[in-house]
Amino acid sequence: MKTAITEMFGIEHPIIQGGMHYVGFAEMAAAVSNAGGLGIITGLTQKSADDLANEIARCKDMTDKPFGVNITFLPTLNPPDYPAYVKAVIDGGVKIVETAGRNPAQVLPYLKDAGIKVIHKCTSVRHSLKAQEIGCDAVSVDGFECGGHPGEDDIPNMILLPRAADELEIPFVSSGGMADGRSLVASLAMGAQGMNMGTRFIATKEAPVHENVKAAIVAASELDTRLVMRPLRNTERVLTNDAVERLLEKEKALGADLKFEDIIEEVAGVYPRIMMEGDMDAGAWSCGMVAGLINDIPTCKELIDRIMSEADAIINKRLAGFMAA
Numbered sequence: 153m154k155t156a157i158t159e160m161f162g163i164e165h166p167i168i169q170g171g172m173h174y175v176g177f178a179e180m181a182a183a184v185s186n187a188g189g190l191g192i193i194t195g196l197t198q199k200s201a202d203d204l205a206n207e208i209a210r211c212k213d214m215t216d217k218p219f220g221v222n223i224t225f226l227p228t229l230n231p232p233d234y235p236a237y238v239k240a241v242i243d244g245g246v247k248i249v250e251t252a253g254r255n256p257a258q259v260l261p262y263l264k265d266a267g268i269k270v271i272h273k274c275t276s277v278r279h280s281l282k283a284q285e286i287g288c289d290a291v292s293v294d295g296f297e298c299g300g301h302p303g304e305d306d307i308p309n310m311i312l313l314p315r316a317a318d319e320l321e322i323p324f325v326s327s328g329g330m331a332d333g334r335s336l337v338a339s340l341a342m343g344a345q346g347m348n349m350g351t352r353f354i355a356t357k358e359a360p361v362h363e364n365v366k367a368a369i370v371a372a373s374e375l376d377t378r379l380v381m382r383p384l385r386n387t388e389r390v391l392t393n394d395a396v397e398r399l400l401e402k403e404k405a406l407g408a409d410l411k412f413e414d415i416i417e418e419v420a421g422v423y424p425r426i427m428m429e430g431d432m433d434a435g436a437w438s439c440g441m442v443a444g445l446i447n448d449i450p451t452c453k454e455l456i457d458r459i460m461s462e463a464d465a466i467i468n469k470r471l472a473g474f475m476a477a
């Protein structure tokens with residue numbers, strides 16, 4: 153399939169694996185890129201810019217296909233050394249960056265000077281337009297369904313994607329709730345040029361996370377995610393577990409008085425315990441409603457090939473059949 157996104161990133165299929173904390177290691181990104189999609193290393197999972205440089209080098213050893221690096225701008229008073237991370241990306245010869253969290257104006261000139269294509273992930277039409285205005289090459293439009301941070305507008309992709317299509321001039325991909333060939337065709341129908349997936353890629357053979365995480369996603373239904381940290385205006389969609397229910401009780405009890413310190417035990421530093429040790433009740437971890445559509449643990453190649461053949465059958469048989477009738 154050829155779209156503005158496959159052309160822009162030099163990939164075979166218009167399918168991107170979004171940056172994911174403690175999931176987006178070199179193994180994940182290389183597996184997706186080798187399968188013809190765009191794999192993305194999560195920059196900030198690496199503890200330092202030097203570690204990121206090593207991770208990029210490791211990924212290059214595993215694939216000669218294009219891959220990207222995610223740079224997430226965190227809402228924190230003590231930000232990581234972003235210029236050093238950006239330098240590691242540029243020096244590592246990476247040609248694609250996914251930004252998220254806040255608009256990337258502070259790093260964009262450096263990325264553009266290095267000839268890097270920037271796809272900015274955001275959750276609203278106004279933020280997408282801002283990304284376009286400051287010179288991003290593409291946008292990843294992340295609907296309310298998404299795992300991770302859906303923003304505070306709560307607009308699902310059925311509305312958000314056509315709204316983005318009506319306003320944007322640069323290409324965009326859908327993100328949030330995407331799992332299969334139906335998702336891809338629906339995204340294309342609504343004006344996207346491809347799709348981004350997070351949760352679906354965690355339940356793959358190559359995802360470098362504990363088997364308990366994959367099993368939890370397969371076992372979960374679309375009813376099993378919760379929104380946490382809404383009172384802090386840092387909403388995150390997570391898979392429910394004991395820690396999450398405890399966190400929600402605290403949110404209810406403290407109301408507008410809730411502070412980050414009150415829930416630190418349930419959210420801070422929990423990713424390594426969950427993703428690496430498989431301690432599934434350690435705290436809140438991002439997961440999309442799309443878990444309800446995930447029933448197996450294929451390889452990335454099996455997954456992407458299946459999505460493309462499903463899309464082909466939907467477009468050329470099912471939909472073409474309706475038109476011919």
Ligand SMILES: Cc1cc2nc3c(=O)[nH]c(=O)nc-3n(C[C@H](O)[C@H](O)[C@H](O)COP(=O)(O)O)c2cc1C
Pocket residue numbers: 169170171172173175194222224251252253273294297298299300301327328329330348349350351352437438439440441442
């Ligand atoms: C476990 C997990 C960790 C994530 N970490 C990040 C991150 O560090 N930075 C980021 O930009 N997005 C992050 N995301 C969001 C994904 O890149 C992607 O936008 C989202 O998962 C799409 O929704 P889906 O899960 O319904 O496919 C994360 C998602 C998950 C599930």
